[in-house]
Amino acid sequence: MPTQRPPLFVTVGSSPARLFGIDAGTRACRIAARIGLECAPAPEDGRAAVIASDGYAWDPAWLKEIVRRPGTLLTLAGQPVLAHLPGGFAVADGAAAMAAGRAEPFAGLDRLAAENIELSNAELRKRDRPFVLPLDPANPEPVERAAYDAAYKGVTDALTLYLWRRPAFHLTRWAARAGIDPNTVTAVGALLCLLAFILFWNGYYWSGIAAGFAFMVLDTVDGKLARCTGTSSPLGNFLDHGIDLVHPPFWWWAWAHGLAAYGTPLEPVYAAMLLAAIVGGYIAQRVIEGVFIRRFGMHIHVWQRIDSQFRLVTARRNPNMAILVAAMLIGRPDVGFELVALWTVLSLIFHAVRLAQANARAERGGTVESWIA
Structure with a gap:
């Protein structure tokens, strides 16, 4: 038929x-x-x-x-x-x-x-009242703001959600009106990501932080630009998420290498242990997230309200960068590196416990469903 x-x-x-x-x-x-x-x-x-x-x-x-x-x-x-x-x-x-x-x-x-x-919007991890607004040809900005906010994930880190949400809106709007496509934004961001790695590697931490934060803002802009203009593509989605997934361990490796050039070196074996904790913890958390999605059909960050709240600060790139910036304010990038390692281990423990609790509930015949469903 x-x-x-x-x-x-x-x-x-x-x-x-x-x-x-x-x-x-x-x-x-x-x-x-x-x-x-x-x-x-x-x-x-x-x-x-x-x-x-x-x-x-x-x-x-x-x-x-x-x-x-x-x-x-x-x-x-x-x-x-x-x-x-x-x-x-x-x-x-x-x-x-x-x-x-x-x-x-x-x-x-x-x-x-x-x-x-x-x-409920599973893709953007939120439940809300979607907007419907009359279009005023003379003043499109209120609708553009609503469309931009609608493209935002409801569950993400604190910096993305609060710090550069408004600046990224203006960049998104400017890029759209200038005819810049999302993949171009992603490409510029990738270059800044690489520049941050090089600067961290050589101990130029403040310059690297500036390049890194510029990349992090563009990492928000490219996705919002694609959604707001209806120009998402499989290639753009692959590049955006691929870069997001791969680059953090390289940044932390470069940060550790740059400590000697900056003048605050760590003992090599100790530095290697810290790096192993950060990179291993990052990979393990990603594995836990994948297992949770496979087992329960949703992100671990939207299971219960506490999981969404913890996502604001969990040891991902942006919260880790906030820790490193705080350490740089006192001139101690080495201490920042130690704190990132500690926070990564604590975050890994939190997510491992949450996965175990979800499995235990399911084995007892209970339901595991998102609080925003």
């Missing part, structure tokens, strides 16, 4: 609004294409369609929700925003009604009021 074709995605209306440097309709089509929909300029008779008013902007989470709910209308203040019209529905009439802002023709559909619904 032939497989059923996915619904078409059709934007209706004629809004001149532009978001992140591209017109709202093009951006909406890119988002739809990312989840496997086919964009079309008009609906087809007899084929299901998801229609979207281009007078509104919405979190991509809404589109995913509407796609999985045929016969559903999303509204804001009673006005139609998104609708999944089954093949038997008068799709062309529905598109015309949405373009005119009339909800009456959708009387037979289930309704979701955007003001009252919360959704």
